[in-house]
Amino acid sequence: MIPAPFDYVRATSIDDALARLSGSDGAAKLIAGGQSLLPLMKLRLARPGGLIDIGRLSELRGVHRRPDGRVSIGALTTYDSLLRDATILRYGLLSDVLPGIGDVQVRNVGTIGGAIAHADPASDLPATMLALDAEIIVISVRGERCLPISSFFQGPFETALAHDELITEIRLPAGRDDVGSAYHSIAQPASGYAIAGAAVVLGGRTASGWDTCAVGITGVGDQPYRASAVESGVLAGASFGEAAARATDGIRVASDIHADREYRAHLAAVQVRRALEAAAARLG
Amino acid sequence: MSSQINLGPSGVSPDRPNDVHVALTVNGRDREADVEPRRLLVQLLRDDFGLTGTHIGCDTSQCGTCTVLVDGRAVKSCTMLAVQADGTSVVTIEGLAGDRDLHPLQTAFWEEHGLQCGFCTPGMIMAAADLLARTASPTDDEIRDAIKGNFCRCTGYQSIVTAIRVAAAAMAGGEASEKSAADSAGVGSIARSTIVDGGVA
Numbered sequence: 252m253i254p255a256p257f258d259y260v261r262a263t264s265i266d267d268a269l270a271r272l273s274g275s276d277g278a279a280k281l282i283a284g285g286q287s288l289l290p291l292m293k294l295r296l297a298r299p300g301g302l303i304d305i306g307r308l309s310e311l312r313g314v315h316r317r318p319d320g321r322v323s324i325g326a327l328t329t330y331d332s333l334l335r336d337a338t339i340l341r342y343g344l345l346s347d348v349l350p351g352i353g354d355v356q357v358r359n360v361g362t363i364g365g366a367i368a369h370a371d372p373a374s375d376l377p378a379t380m381l382a383l384d385a386e387i388i389v390i391s392v393r394g395e396r397c398l399p400i401s402s403f404f405q406g407p408f409e410t411a412l413a414h415d416e417l418i419t420e421i422r423l424p425a426g427r428d429d430v431g432s433a434y435h436s437i438a439q440p441a442s443g444y445a446i447a448g449a450a451v452v453l454g455g456r457t458a459s460g461w462d463t464c465a466v467g468i469t470g471v472g473d474q475p476y477r478a479s480a481v482e483s484g485v486l487a488g489a490s491f492g493e494a495a496a497r498a499t500d501g502i503r504v505a506s507d508i509h510a511d512r513e514y515r516a517h518l519a520a521v522q523v524r525r526a527l528e529a530a531a532a533r534l535g
Numbered sequence: 536m537s538s539q540i541n542l543g544p545s546g547v548s549p550d551r552p553n554d555v556h557v558a559l560t561v562n563g564r565d566r567e568a569d570v571e572p573r574r575l576l577v578q579l580l581r582d583d584f585g586l587t588g589t590h591i592g593c594d595t596s597q598c599g600t601c602t603v604l605v606d607g608r609a610v611k612s613c614t615m616l617a618v619q620a621d622g623t624s625v626v627t628i629e630g631l632a633g634d635r636d637l638h639p640l641q642t643a644f645w646e647e648h649g650l651q652c653g654f655c656t657p658g659m660i661m662a663a664a665d666l667l668a669r670t671a672s673p674t675d676d677e678i679r680d681a682i683k684g685n686f687c688r689c690t691g692y693q694s695i696v697t698a699i700r701v702a703a704a705a706m707a708g709g710e711a712s713e714k715s716a717a718d719s720a721g722v723g724s725i726a727r728s729t730i731v732d733g734g735v736a
């Protein structure tokens with residue numbers, strides 16, 4: 252399978268990429284690893300008129316801790332690099348999620364920024380970013396913006412990114428010693444994509460429950476979402492099982508040949524409960 | 536094509552104005568080609584360079600039989616554009632052994648019955664080469680994870696796992712020999728230097 256024809260240019264700098272992206276008026280797409288985009292182009296589900304290759308912009312690669320304690324991940328950092336980074340692996344849910352993304356070949360090339368921008372409603376990373384309250388730093392010829400992840404995903408493969416914007420960085424809050432996190436999912440065996448996946452950040456154990464609970468869910472709705480009913484249940488002292496039962500409150504649950512609506516909703520609740528239990532267990 | 540847009544000058548000839556010139560090292564040899572941007576790395580290797588040891592199976596980034604090493608890392612060459620490989624060092628199954636008859640992985644696949652029809656074998660071996668460059672003595676779980684992106688539909692995975700384990704032992708055991716010194720000047724050193732280069736800053 253061969254993609255439809257397109258024009259190609261390798262960006263020499265971030266500014267070069269932004270100028271070309273802006274000049275293309277939405278006809279060109281950025282390509283980094285291409286592990287999501289190229290399969291779509293080969294199936295001709297995507298037919299961009301041009302590709303601007305940002306894969307060699309090494310300034311967008313790497314993980315570092317900022318002076319304020321938050322962790323900055325360059326958008327072009329590959330899954331494989333993340334999987335070998337001690338700072339990243341301290342986040343329990345990231346140590347859970349990264350080994351299961353794609354396969355070695357995909358992880359060698361695929362990038363975190365690409366996964367966020369692609370916004371596949373069943374991919375694993377977006378749910379973890381939601382649970383972590385990540386910030387997405389984007390840039391265009393018009394300047395830089397910092398987008399909260401909570402409003403970033405807007406539909407299947409749709410994000411708050413404007414057509415001339417490029418993700419430069421994903422910023423994670425500093426980890427807290429009294430917070431545990433975990434990711435649990437059940438994947439469709441052939442594709443590896445989540446039928447239901449749950450990312451949990453849990454902490455601040457109190458006499459009556461918890462003071463921090465964030466739950467991100469993927470594979471279930473038409474975009475990854477925060478399960479606010481589960482969160483408020485946990486904060487109010489409900490058992491994990493009771494709280495997890497509300498994993499799909501207010502969500503139009505997807506249905507396909509792998510899992511119908513009822514079964515998928517059940518799986519979501521199970522994954523949420525397991526992730527809550529695993530996050531609590533990490534707190535000892 | 537009317538759907539194409541002009542992102543700036545890249546053309547290498549008037550009749551194919553969108554072609555891009557690529558220059559890369561394949562199995563230690565400098566190669567060049569003028570390619571359409573949509574040309575896949577696997578097409579460049581097979582059709583332009585005649586290296587048909589790299590197979591096309593599913594063509595949808597699932598089966599892994601097109602796996603090659605790009606700068607030492609296993610990559611599915613059906614899911615990489617030839618232009619993305621410009622300037623890189625690519626190793627295919629044809630170049631894995633270097634000056635020897637067979638690489639220890641090839642020997643082990645032969646001896647341990649790691650193949651039957653052989654279609655998946657080039658990809659299996661290249662994925663295993665990535666693993667062994669990073670993990671000299673992998674556990675069976677690590678071996679299975681390393682070939683998760685490679686499908687075999689006939690031999691079964693057990694003898695493939697065994698072959699990779701045997702190859703790892705042979706490579707570790709032979710390190711003192713002259714043959715292995717040549718070995719680490721080949722794929723191993725490419726992989727190791729790339730891990731440093733590609734590591735997080």
